[in-house]
Amino acid sequence: MFTLIVPDLYGLDLGMVNVYLWTGPGGPSLIDTGLPGTVGKLLSALRRQGIEPADLQRILVTHADFDHIGGLKALKQVSPARVCCHAAEVPFVRDGALKPAGPGLMGWLTRPGFLLIHRLYRPGVSRVEEIVIEGHVTPEGFTVLHTPGHSPGHMALWHQQRGILIAGDALNNRGGRLQLPPDIATPKPAMARESLVKLSKLSYEVACFGHGPPIVGGAAAAVAAFVQAQGLAQQGTRGSG
Numbered sequence: 732m733f734t735l736i737v738p739d740l741y742g743l744d745l746g747m748v749n750v751y752l753w754t755g756p757g758g759p760s761l762i763d764t765g766l767p768g769t770v771g772k773l774l775s776a777l778r779r780q781g782i783e784p785a786d787l788q789r790i791l792v793t794h795a796d797f798d799h800i801g802g803l804k805a806l807k808q809v810s811p812a813r814v815c816c817h818a819a820e821v822p823f824v825r826d827g828a829l830k831p832a833g834p835g836l837m838g839w840l841t842r843p844g845f846l847l848i849h850r851l852y853r854p855g856v857s858r859v860e861e862i863v864i865e866g867h868v869t870p871e872g873f874t875v876l877h878t879p880g881h882s883p884g885h886m887a888l889w890h891q892q893r894g895i896l897i898a899g900d901a902l903n904n905r906g907g908r909l910q911l912p913p914d915i916a917t918p919k920p921a922m923a924r925e926s927l928v929k930l931s932k933l934s935y936e937v938a939c940f941g942h943g944p945p946i947v948g949g950a951a952a953a954v955a956a957f958v959q960a961q962g963l964a965q966q967g968t969r970g971s972g
């Protein structure tokens with residue numbers, strides 16, 4: 732069942748990953764789709780909200796990891812919702828490419844596992860009707876923030892007017908503890924840190940994560956404190972677009 736986070740924004744905890752539902756202007760729209768095996772759960776949660784798949788306007792994809800786009804193919808079969816992702820993520824969402832491995836030995840060691848999951852689930856290969864870049868404002872009112880590192884075209888979504896940040900996997904909050912996405916699944920960890928620094932400079936009260944519970948109230952301050960504690964603020968400030 733979807734849980735209300737703030738008016739017009741709901742979260743659905745699918746066990747290992749979250750999906751978000753926006754019911755405000757421009758919606759109803761989904762942010763991410765969970766795993767392939769949980770799409771039934773997602774559809775029934777939508778129906779309990781009074782939303783039929785045919786009603787969905789848009790599926791905003793933060794990035795193409797299998798736990799975020801796993802439900803995409805099945806959803807597209809029952810919904811006319813338009814798929815929206817960052818231009819640099821298109822090869823992974825539309826063409827089913829697998830993002831590069833994480834760095835070093837661990838990246839190399841875990842590569843066969845990621846390849847196997849990718850081959851089994853074939854999560855990608857969806858039409859992408861809306862290809863966006865940094866600064867694009869979606870009809871829902873979210874500004875696209877290109878936050879590469881965890882994946883080349885990772886995007887976070889910032890609703891400036893409502894003070895909401897959807898961080899995707901630019902920042903995790905597993906167990907209510909802020910943490911960077913794991914290096915083994917992050918091809919460019921240094922870039923992921925820069926992306927997080929960028930998010931820490933914005934203003935928002937609410938932050939929602941691909942993994943872990945949302946922060947409702949004082950979210951930007953919590954993210955900025957995390958960035959300070961990790962010593963990231965002094966590191967590179969190279970912009971990304």
Ligand SMILES: [Zn+2]
Nearest residue numbers: 796798900941
């Ligand atoms: Zn994830």
